[in-house]
Every structure is written in structure tokens, then in C-alpha cells.
Amino acid sequence: MKKHYQKIPFCILAACMFFVILTSGCTYNGPNPLENTPATPTNSVTAETTQSVQSGSTQPTVSWKDFYPDHTEQEKSQLIEKAKDEILRVFPTVDRSTLNGEWVEHARTNGAGTEMIGSPYIDFENLEFSSGENREFVIEVDPESMKVIYYSPYKGTYSSAKITYGEGKEKAVEFIKKAQGGDSIADDPDAYTVMKNEYASGGRPMASVSYYKKFNGVPYESNRVSAEYDLSRDKVERYFDYTANPGLLSGLTTLSPEPDITLEEAKQIFENKISGKYDLDELELEYSETSSFDTYLLWWDDDNIVYADDPNPIPLVWFITCSDKDSREEYEETGVSPESGAFIIDAHTGEIYWLKYGEISIKKYLS
Template identity: 30%
Template sequence: MNCNLKLSSLFLSAVILIAIFSGGCISSGDKSGLEDSATIVPTTEHTNGPDNSGVDGTLKVKWPGPVKPPADPLSYDENTKQILVDNAKKEILRVFPDVIESSLDNYKWSEEDYGGYFAPAILFENAIDESKLKERLESNEWFTENIVRIAVNPDTGYIKYYKGSSGSSGTPKEIISYEEAKDHAMSIFTNVMGEEHYNENKDKYFIYTMNNKIAYRNDADLTILLLIHNSHNGVKYLNDKVEILYDLANDAIIFYKSRIKDPVLLAEITTLSPVPDVTLDEAKEILKAKLNENFPEKDLKVEFHENYEGAVLPSDYYSSLYWMDSPGYMNITDGYVREPLKLVWRFYFNTEDMRNNPEETVRPVYVDAHTGEIVYLRYAGISIPADIR
């Protein structure tokens, strides 16, 4: 019996190739359906105000949690914990009304990475989502029930992630179009964030859609990946984003993951000018100079690429300015952010040796758009920064 199931994990691994770095939790905003919500007090603080240059370390903003596990111990009393669990269940049923309510009784308190810091989460491990049963049965004769994992941020009440599965027992056939799938995925994002909050902030979001059938030519699954980046002063954050994997064969969500942080926190640490002092062309010359310095006797024949593997996303997704909101590239000392987020250029390159190697494609490089410092580079023994793998 040959069941040709293709699980969503095949696609999630590809997300890592695109994103390179990770981080984030859900930001606060207006939502319906919550009762008895716990009041969350902002944790940011200053000493002498932020220093826009980030040179003398006068910025002092509390980072919400440890950058490595474990998370801080639970500080809720039993009554508060029950209220938070009840609110989490209500939020799940509001966003995913076809989840069987009784299946949410199987939960545990866990910890999650909220975009570079660890904090408690309520994890519903064996929730049963009965949405799109007819479509799932028609596309997959082996389908029995859709068991999903859902995590909720107890402090904000937002859904942090939803992990389902997708597959077919034959050749999948799309029942909705690419554009319809994008609209349906966006409606989930809008629903999670709250329509009022979304409308107030929609101009800040950079939205990209990847057609996975085009991106992964050897895989027949019909899915799209929606990437929604938050931004500040017209520049998108690298990791402050939501990822949604949507199935065109079932008209159903497979995966939702939010890395969007507290907007107050981000505003406190994103204080540099969004206007670069170094152009993209200059950043590329900086890379070439570094390679020539390390390999002075060899012409590497460097080529730059405005896309990744077939331009499945617009070029401005790959070669673009970003705020580098990954803790490994931030100055966090004794639990406080001491310098503003770097403004960086990200772009991709390869060399003649890489082009002759079937296992190589292109590699990313990040250059500080104000100082010209290479922030990230991995190539033939060059390891910047040395302590991050």
C-alpha cells in the first residue's frame, strides 16, 4: 500500500533557507472573544534616553526574557492560570471554529522562543480540527482526522502557532486559485491580529507570497507560503513576521507561525535612521574587497543574485534593507538592549567554485548600511561573526 503523503515539514525546512535567522512573538492589539484578560505592564525602560548612534551604550531597554532556554518560571497563581487557559481556548475557537472544543482539554504549560527570548506558552498538543473534511477526504483516501498543535501566548492571548498537516494519496488538484489562497491566508492573519488592529497597522506590513509548486519543482504539493513582515519607517524587520502555509488542494491552512514582537519594544530599540549611508552597490564592493583580502591570489568571479532559486519572490525580498532584529546580532547585556537595531543590506552571491558545485546555490551576506561592517558572512573559512553558526 503506497501512501504518497507529503507533510508540511517539507516546506517548513525551506522556510529556514529563506529566513536564515528566526525570532518573534505576537504583538498586542485589539481582538474580540477574550474575557478577564490579564493586564500586561510594559517592561521597557530608559536611562538618559535612547542614543541614536548606539556608540556609547546609553540605550537601556529591558529584553523580555532569556535568549536561551529555559524560560522564566511561571509567576501566575492557579486562578490566573485557569483564566488564561480559558481565554486561550476561546481565542482558538474564534479563529478556528471547527476545532473540537473537548480536544482542547489536552494542554500543558510549555515554553516557546518568542523571537529571541523564551517565555511561557500554553500548548494544545492534540487539538482536532474538523474543517474541510470533505475536501481532505477527496484528496487523501488515508485521511482520518486532522490533529493539530496550537500554542497561545498567555500574556497577550494571541495564537503563536498552528501546526497541521497536508497530503494526498494521488496527484493533488487545486480547488482554489493562487490568488484565492493568498486572500484566504490573509484573512486568517487579519482574524488573528484583529480587524481593527490590522487596519491601523496594515501600511506597515510587507507581504510576499511564494508559490511552492514553482519554488520546489520536484514536489507536486499545491501550497503557497505567505510571508508578512512588520516594518518601521519603511524598512522591514528581518524576523518580525508571520508565516502562513496554505493548501490549494484543500483550501485549508497547514501552518501559521507568528514572530511579531511587542511594537512598543521594537519602537524603543529601532532608533537609527532608515536612510543608509552605504548603498547596496557599495555594500557589494565591501564584500568583494573582503573576499579579495582573504583570497588575494585567486579570481573568485563573484556574481550577485537578485533572487533565490528562480525568483519565486520579488527581488526586493532578497536584496533589501532590513532591521537586524536577531539577538545574536544585538548588544544585549545583563538582560538589557544597549544599542539600537542595526540597519543592514541583505543580498546574495556566489563564486565560480560554487557555480561548479551542484550542492551549492547562493549565499547571503549582511552589511551594516551605516558603518559598512560585514555583519554576517560564511564562505570558505570566513566566519562572520565567529561565534554564530
């Protein structure tokens, strides 16, 4: 039979994820990719027949505008200067003369020409360090919290590790605390934590640390802080702070954390959607969590939801990946991830927000 599966580009969810999806070396005890839940027989459950009033639903009374006021050009210039001071606090050896900040608005267009929305930020491109680096970097600063929210080189070249993974992990955590200041997610005992040793799996010499916010025991899919520590240079290589303003996030998380749609019903909705094109008996589908998490149930805090002008509540979703017989056979031969599909389904209504399997693709934002 001709292979029809397609590896999933999860980075569109990071627009949903760094969702770079974390797999090997994680500290949680996730499932073996070849020992996952078998598919259940398809029956009459559909998204249409499972629509219901969302449990505990209340319309949000906040929006991003409550936390990001309009600024005059003079105010923007003053905030850019403050942002330079914050950058030098976190990165003392940055050459201040290379810091040329540009204000990025809530609505913008990315390099590919795609219209986007998100929190406003101050962008510093092509900055340089006064010593110790011969590469250029980009840094972004939130103008209201006045915190660094993004840091990365334009390119990476790596050599053998000079410090251990354990040392790199500890230094990554310390950097997160330094960048975030006194109230760091690294000190939150309820945060969902993912640690990854890329070097141990033959990858880059990196220790990766991520902390995800949770509400009522359920992790947010995107609200996280991540740091990659370069074991060969003994310094932070990349840093991301994708946490929304706490007041905005809590004001949009108004739904019940208890799903109305069961996990098995969510799988059936997916199977019903693809069964018109594919023979489920031949596929032999098996299901697993996304590799950044050891849970299927998440708050889906996509920017198109969180930063909408008239926002809906952040939905509770089932986020599920699957493998089929062909992809598992390829995994045995090549070691390539056996995931062949994924889907996001509203855990209260059964609506499909995102689905990818073979030639079937669905992408729906709530805004």
C-alpha cells in the first residue's frame, strides 16, 4: 500500500508551540512511542452531535487592551531607552551602541507576509556583544513588564560540550530567574516542567529547560518560559518568555477544567473525520500525548485567542497525536518519530480546531 502519512510541522502551533517539540531526555515519565493507546472502533459520535453548553462558561470581561495602553511617539522612545537598560541588566556585555529598538504593534505582518496579532513588543535586531561573541543577535522586550521576552542568535555553530548537562541545566534555571526578576515561574511549584538533554541523543550540546503555566491542574499549551544553555560555550544560547500578563490570562481562563467530551469521544471525532478517505482497519491507529506533555488535556492559549480584540474564553482542548502502521514500521527502520497525525478538539463542545492527517488538514482559530 502506498504510504500516505505526513510528518507533522508542530511549529505552526507555537504559533501554537517552540512547540520545537521536546522529546528525548525529558524528565517526565511519558509513554514509549510504540506503546500507546490503541484506536477505538468508530461509531456515530461526531462534533455536531456532541455540541453542548461549555461547562462553567462566562464571557471574558478583559482584553489585551487593558494591559497594553496606547503610547505617544515620545512615550515609545522613552520606553525603548528603558528597554536598553533592561537588556544590559540581563546581558551586561551587549554593546549598547548596537541597540536600535523598533516598536512592534499588536497587529503586524511577519516576514512571509502573513498578518498576525500578539502582544506589542520592542524589537532589537542585529545587536552585538562587546566581547566573547562574533555573532549577531535579536532581543525582544515587553514594553509594559519591561522584561526580555526573546533572545537568540541568527545562526548557531557548536563544538564539543565543555560542561555537563547537569551544570548547564542549573545555569539555565538561574538565567530564567535572572531574566524574570523577583517573581519567576522557576519558583512556581505548580509549573509544569520539561527538561531536555539534546546532547545525550546525538543533537546539539544544549541543556533545555521549559516551565509551563497551569490553571486548575491543566497546563497551558503556549504560556511558558524556556532557556537553552550551550554546553560548548557555557552560556545561554536562546531564551523565550511566552507568558501572558497574569491578569489577562486569568481573565480569559473562565471555562471549567472538567471536560464534557471524553478522551475516547475526541478520538472518535477524529476517526469519523478521516474515515471517509482512509480505511481505519488498515491504518491501525495508536494515540499518544504531544511530546512536550504527559497529558492530553490542555488550555489552548493561541495568540489569536489571547490577543483578540473581542476575545472568547481560552478553550479547554484535547491535544492528541497518532501513529499508524506505516509510520511505526518506518520508526523501527529509521528511528524517525512515528507520529503521522495530530488534532486539537474542544473538550467541551467537540469542535475541531486543528487537524492534520495525510491529505486532510483543518486549521481554525477562534478569533
